[in-house]
Amino acid sequence: AASIRRALIYEGYSVEVVHDGAQALACARDHQPDLVILDVMMPEVDGVDICTSSDTHHEIILASLAAGKHLITEKPVGYNLEQCREMRWYARQYAHLKMAVGYSLRYHSIHIEARRLIREGAIGRPTYGHVEHSHGGHGMSGVFDRPAGPRSALSDRSSGSYIAGSELTSTTHPFDLCRYLFGDVKDVFAFKQPYGVFVTMRFESGATVQCTSGSVSRVQPNVLTVQGTDGVLQTRNEYVPPVGTKGKAEEEVDLVLVMKPRGFYINGQGYHEIKVDKLVVGHGDEARCTNFLDAVFHDAELISPLDDAIKTTELLHAIRDSHDHEIRVPIHYQEKTG
């Protein structure tokens, strides 16, 4: 710390040095610094929240675990299968630590309730499903002229080492949601286009799921369908006009907001709305922090644990291989640790 301080002062910066997490928080509040340089070995800190660029997650995860810290990290975890193998080995070595990953769709309250219902057998055994989750804001002009390859690396510094879905569509999320709801995947087939990735997955359970991770021009037509041996479950966006437009003629309302996912299931007992205490959508930041702290301090079950997210990365690699070569690809789980 002393040598970094000297170097920075020499460069003309004003520097405050503290030696544990509690002091760091107090100091940050007092001084509102432009830059914080942190050491994951810092005393008085129980956990680390990793929100650096995607390709740095791996080394920080390993360092955090080695330093004995609980961790919550942004996705993705693992840029190649060797990183998956290494991370899985670390995760098992430090099994007493809590490790959470920010796969947003898992934290949406309607998905949590949907999963609970499926696991409880509300619609029997799942046979097939469809997950359509599309991202706005990427622009659609000239989509047919673009090459289908990576267009922008987004948060990725090292171009060429991107993983499927982390470029144009920027959404690895729906593929992870499929795993959250249906379990482990056996094999996949994928077509990739400039406007989306289209995957069919066969699960270990016997279920088959079609998944669209697309780019949209205006609003997200997100739909989740799960067909079971004794019913069907569906969640989907409802399109709600902006507040203050009620009663106005359709042509006077020129903006459409997508606000409320709605869910229901139908089985031998009839039609049932899926009810949630609190509607969580978007990035689900609060829900993920709450779940992480509950796990650290009260041993709650993690909604998106690292060892599960590693399997999502292995799925993503199979998806990339499939759309690159236009063949069916089995998932390679890197279980070997030697």
Next chain:
Amino acid sequence: AASIRRALIYEGYSVEVVHDGAQALACARDHQPDLVILDVMMPEVDGVDICTSSDTHHEIILASLAAGKHLITEKPVGYNLEQCREMRWYARQYAHLKMAVGYSLRYHSIHIEARRLIREGAIGRPTYGHVEHSHGGHGMSGVFDRPAGPRSALSDRSSGSYIAGSELTSTTHPFDLCRYLFGDVKDVFAFKQPYGVFVTMRFESGATVQCTSGSVSRVQPNVLTVQGTDGVLQTRNEYVPPVGTKGKAEEEVDLVLVMKPRGFYINGQGYHEIKVDKLVVGHGDEARCTNFLDAVFHDAELISPLDDAIKTTELLHAIRDSHDHEIRVPIHYQEKTG
């Protein structure tokens, strides 16, 4: 006719013979016969409605055209690519005749309106879509134990020569609907399971569509999404409680009817319901007859013309090849006529 009459009387049947279509209709009304033996060469008849078992369609179509009759036939048309080639050749030879195919989903008023909107550019150029159309009533018990191959040939007498979707799911319909909405298909990938066929199609236009033709345990979660460069269009089933149950508590209503498909599109001008004059669902028998007669007598455009349905069969053959071999398959259009 005389020799058939003699043979039947010899067998103990009572037989009436007439010699043109007008007499035949009058005779059928008077006698309510148990069996009618018809000749497609019959005078005083302008058209033939083919509703025999699937594998006989081909020969009757060719005979009807050769006899100079307009025709309306149930799907499918063509059990192999050679039949497609032959039928296309006949269709071109007798281009003055109207030839319609009973692909039910094309006659649903909401699909007709959806197609019109797409063609008019209401959501820009289609980039991707999803068609989920599932059939009830096939039973779901033991679906994971069944082989994924043909389970029942349904209307098919010649087992082994079935085409994709004409067995368990019995639905070639959603694949044809994809063609109706998105045009000609370039290549496909398909997984087939005992509970459905799951296909991803890439279209000549550049669009990509995921299509589920599934079996359901209870109600059909039919969804159509079309994402365009300037908006999105969606139709889907609404689940409506039976008449007379309004106001009752959820747990008192033990039967759920799927009644009303609802459609809307969202573009730069806002949110718009898709409105239809008359809701046509199910087999659409009346709509298809009306369209056929309008075509014969008023030269109206056919909603489901034979030459287009032949292309659907060629798509179905590619789907079968794809799921049999688990590889991507291009569509072979049998354009050669020599």
